[in-house]
Amino acid sequence: MNKAGEFRRARLAKQERTMRENAKKLCLVAACTFLLSTMYASNSAFAKPDGEKPGQTVERSRVKKARRPVEDARQLFAAKKLPANLPASAIGSYANGCIAGANQLPVDGPHWQVMRLSRNRNWGHPSLVDYIEKLSDRAYKDGWNGLLVGDMGMPRGGPMPGGHASHQLGLDVDIWLTPSPDRNLTSEERETTSARSVIKVDSAQLDETVWTQNHAALVRDAAQDPNVARIFVTPAIKQYLCKGKDRHGADSKWLRRLRPYWGHYNHIHVRLLCPKGDRACHNQAPPDPGDGCGKELSDWLRLINRELPNESNPDTPEPKKPVALSSMPKPCRKVLEAAP
Numbered sequence: 309m310n311k312a313g314e315f316r317r318a319r320l321a322k323q324e325r326t327m328r329e330n331a332k333k334l335c336l337v338a339a340c341t342f343l344l345s346t347m348y349a350s351n352s353a354f355a356k357p358d359g360e361k362p363g364q365t366v367e368r369s370r371v372k373k374a375r376r377p378v379e380d381a382r383q384l385f386a387a388k389k390l391p392a393n394l395p396a397s398a399i400g401s402y403a404n405g406c407i408a409g410a411n412q413l414p415v416d417g418p419h420w421q422v423m424r425l426s427r428n429r430n431w432g433h434p435s436l437v438d439y440i441e442k443l444s445d446r447a448y449k450d451g452w453n454g455l456l457v458g459d460m461g462m463p464r465g466g467p468m469p470g471g472h473a474s475h476q477l478g479l480d481v482d483i484w485l486t487p488s489p490d491r492n493l494t495s496e497e498r499e500t501t502s503a504r505s506v507i508k509v510d511s512a513q514l515d516e517t518v519w520t521q522n523h524a525a526l527v528r529d530a531a532q533d534p535n536v537a538r539i540f541v542t543p544a545i546k547q548y549l550c551k552g553k554d555r556h557g558a559d560s561k562w563l564r565r566l567r568p569y570w571g572h573y574n575h576i577h578v579r580l581l582c583p584k585g586d587r588a589c590h591n592q593a594p595p596d597p598g599d600g601c602g603k604e605l606s607d608w609l610r611l612i613n614r615e616l617p618n619e620s621n622p623d624t625p626e627p628k629k630p631v632a633l634s635s636m637p638k639p640c641r642k643v644l645e646a647a648p
């Protein structure tokens with residue numbers, strides 16, 4: 309081989325090496341570009357604050373989410389105007405459940421009137437309807453001029469679009485601390501009349517110009533029923549009833565059921581125990597032993613006096629996010645889909 313031939317071959321070999329190296333570099337750049345674009349697409353943390361493409365990526369992911377909307381159980385349950393035609397059964401827990409075979413409390417009884425008829429929330433477990441009817445008779449005999457009944461539950465229970473986190477099992481009822489007038493209220497009056505507060509405007513103490521012995525009798529009658537799990541009341545109501553308690557503890561059973569809580573100064577919230585035999589119904593843990601008239605009550609009174617100016621919790625606030633049907637007890641889907 310001559311020198312010129314050798315030189316040419318060496319040059320060709322060099323060219324080949326350079327091309328191979330360039331190709332490698334190109335491949336590396338291509339691979340990196342691909343990798344980076346994948347990262348951009350999958351993680352908006354890589355997005356440039358003012359970049360166009362990352363913005364588009366976010367839009368795309370939004371569209372993706374919108375295609376799979378959460379089934380909001382509040383809307384689904386509220387849309388059912390009649391109960392599920394199934395045997396009566398409370399399913400789940402007070403703040404996450406539903407009811408099959410609910411009964412409707414008639415809007416007028418001998419000693420009660422249902423308020424806010426437009427809400428269609430005068431439904432509950434047969435045991436709740438029975439409780440309200442009996443309580444209305446007993447309280448009437450004790451001087452209360454008849455019950456004004458607020459929210460019970462929706463025809464199939466479940467989470468409500470407004471107002472409460474509980475009232476889902478057909479075992480909760482709000483009873484106004486305002487006695488029924490001697491006449492039947494019109495539908496419009498039932499929408500627009502408000503329950504009267506029994507506490508003072510500037511303190512959490514009972515307003516003696518509103519609170520009467522008959523109010524006390526109503527709350528006591530409501531709490532003495534053994535089917536009651538809890539009654540939520542403003543702490544001043546419990547304080548009043550604790551003052552008159554039997555010294556030997558004879559009242560501790562029903563006083564224990566009175567639970568001091570935010571709000572509940574113009575209505576009481578009665579919660580019944582799970583009916584016997586309703587195995588899908590979950591009771592709450594019972595309140596601590598004793599009448600609860602000691603430290604627990606004084607702690608509440610202190611707390612509520614301090615917080616009063618900001619008080620805004622007449623019941624547990626409504627959760628902001630949709631309630632996923634999939635997060636509810638499984639049989640509630642059946643209750644929702646059952647024929648009326």
Ligand SMILES: [Zn+2]
Pocket residue numbers: 472475480481482576577623
């Ligand atoms: Zn309530």
